[in-house]
Amino acid sequence: MAFLLIFSGYWIVYWQEFISLPLYVHDYINPATNTDRMLSTGPLVVIALTVAMSVATKENGALQRRDSCTVISMVAFAILAIHSSVVAVYATLVVVAVGEIIQAPRYYEYIPGLHPPDSRAPTWASHSSHCIGSLIGGWFGGLVMHQFGEVAHEPQRIWWAISGVGVLTALLLWIYDRVVKPSAQEPSA
Numbered sequence: 001m002a003f004l005l006i007f008s009g010y011w012i013v014y015w016q017e018f019i020s021l022p023l024y025v026h027d028y029i030n031p032a033t034n035t036d037r038m039l040s041t042g043p044l045v046v047i048a049l050t051v052a053m054s055v056a057t058k059e060n061g062a063l064q065r066r067d068s069c070t071v072i073s074m075v076a077f078a079i080l081a082i083h084s085s086v087v088a089v090y091a092t093l094v095v096v097a098v099g100e101i102i103q104a105p106r107y108y109e110y111i112p113g114l115h116p117p118d119s120r121a122p123t124w125a126s127h128s129s130h131c132i133g134s135l136i137g138g139w140f141g142g143l144v145m146h147q148f149g150e151v152a153h154e155p156q157r158i159w160w161a162i163s164g165v166g167v168l169t170a171l172l173l174w175i176y177d178r179v180v181k182p183s184a185q186e187p188s189a
Contacts, residue, residue: 001128002176002180003173004128004129007129007173009070009172010070010166010169011132011133011137013073013163013169014099014137015138016077017093017096019141019142020145020158021039021089021092022038023145024145024155025038025089028155029084039093042097045094046097046100053101070166072096072099073095073096074163074169075163075166076092076099077163077166078163080156081159140165141162144157144158144161144162145158
């Protein structure tokens, strides 16, 4: 359960693509931007690159993919913290999609290795980090949008806070890997 709680941080960051990003684009970049069309970038990248990315990353274990996707997702939102523009939003969406491509195929490969070999993990366990991330993600996105956008009038700091969650998640996963050592349980290829 510790892994699933920590990995919820990935989903908190990921869901900002749909929670905070459209509001940010409308309020602080260009209100005329078609954010629905913009948000289709991620799924199109996933569809176009999934097979190629799976082949390119097949030599890495599930553990390395999980760590990579956390860092990649964190970097994605830092793009907006450094430079806010419509082009930067598209670049962020592409990078988030690449992180998702790296993470998704091996996530369910990694989870069974966390359970004792003689037990069957309940289906809900592998989805709990998604649920926690989406529940906290909405609250967190609203909090940082309000604090940095409306109160502090420094909207780019929204993305530093969101990236900070990604960095914290990556750090906690690194610590988890050193303390619990789940890589010894990682399925062999």
